[in-house]
Amino acid sequence: MARGAKRKASQREENKENSTKADNHKEQSSKAATRSKRVKASHPQSEPEYFEEPRQLEDLWKAAFPVGTEWDHLDKVYQFKWDFSNLEKAFEEGGKLHDLGNNKVYLFGGTEPQQVPYKGDLKIIYIPIVVAVVSPCPPSDKIGIKSVQRETEEIVPMKQMKMDWIPYIPYDKRDSQVVEYSRNSPQIFVLGCTQRRASLKHMKIDRLKKFDYCLPYLMPIKEEELELSTEVDILFPQEPNPPVYCVFDWQFDEVEEFADERIKEEELSADQKDAFMEFVKEKVRQQKKENREKKEARKQEFEKMSTETKAAFENLRYYKFYPVQTPDTPDISGVKAAYINRYYNKAHEVL
Structure with a gap:
């Protein structure tokens, strides 16, 4: 082979070797850059979020339907974060509704529109109340319908107004069968209503107004x-x-x-x-x-x-519960009353 040809072949080999080295260097630099990016992109692991577990009877007061409250005003009842911890504590040891022997507790709700001070002004507030009836059996299966606007009084079966006494299940028992709960724990029943608000627009006015004038009945x-x-x-x-x-x-x-x-x-x-x-x-x-x-x-x-x-x-006894005062709720201390309705008259105790 000629000398010039040998020199060209040698240069080609050298260039090829240099090209391979350059490619290897680029690949290593790319991998290093990727690792660097990954390190930069990673964040410190965030602290786990903790949610406060609901109290066993936290929604008990809401489960008791506010009987006799106008449908248009129902949302006003829940505009504040009312605190009924006094009702919950009544079921604890030493409370008014604890260890009642053969008795059960029947709860129904209601509202009392009152003008009370709130944020420096007087406002009409729909105050929720809960009445607890202590009895071995349901105090009544009827509802009274009466108001100053209605000439006559009606006493009708609860089911006619889509109401009934419904077992209340505390949070920790909601994965269990109702039967098992009723055998092993104190029984709590709430007066519930299955009437759907969405269907009210199809209801006749007279029927709709009956709901506004309902009162839990007691003979x-x-x-x-x-x-x-x-x-x-x-x-x-x-x-x-x-x-x-x-x-x-x-x-x-x-x-x-x-x-x-x-x-x-x-x-x-x-x-x-x-x-x-x-x-x-x-x-x-x-x-x-x-x-x-x-x-x-x-x-x-x-x-x-x-x-x-x-x-x-x-021997029936009934207790009337008002919300506990908190910084976020209106001052209702001046409007509490023992009167329940025309059938129950006054509560034995206001809490």
Whole structure:
């Protein structure tokens, strides 16, 4: 081979060797850069998040449906983070609702719209309350429907208003069977309602309003506890003048004097006096008839009861719970009251 050819072959070998070294150097630099990027991209491991476990009865007050609260105002009940830890503690050792023997606890909710101070101003607040009834059996399977806007009072089965006593299951028992829980733990029942709000727009107005006027019912055990009103609402039409609206109490008012007073106040025209008096008398007759029917219904229902059931009803106790005051909730200390409703009257204790 010629000398020049040998020199060219030697240069090609040298260039090839240098190229291989350069490629190896690039590959090593690339790997080093990748490792560097990975190190830069990695972050210190974040601290694990811890969530406070719910208390066993934390949602108990919400489980008790606020009976008689207007549907349009339900959201106002839950606009504050109300604290019912007093209700929860009542089930702990030493509490009012702990170790009740054969008794169970039946809870129903409600709301009391009150004007109370909040953030330097007076506001109407829908205050939630919970009533606990201690009894060996459900205090009633009926609901009362009554308000000043309704002429008559209705006592209907709970299920007619889609309500019933429902077992309440604490958080730690919710993976267990209800039957197992009921055998081994104190029984708590809440008055629940299965009526879906989404379907309210398809409901007739009269049916919808019945929900607004519902009251948990309790049959009066003693006859003197039976509320028999001596008042009647009067709405007397007199065209073309405005109707006369007033309340007549037959225990204290005399019909003719009552009519003369309306004329004197220019509520009633003189030529309508006789018609007005007859109208009032008819309303009084209707109210007295209702009172007689109530007495008879109570008597018949009481006679059907067993001796044990009568004894249970005579020993019923009920407690009324208000929310505990917190910095985030309105001051309700000045509006607490023992009165529950027309059937239960007053609670034995307010907590």
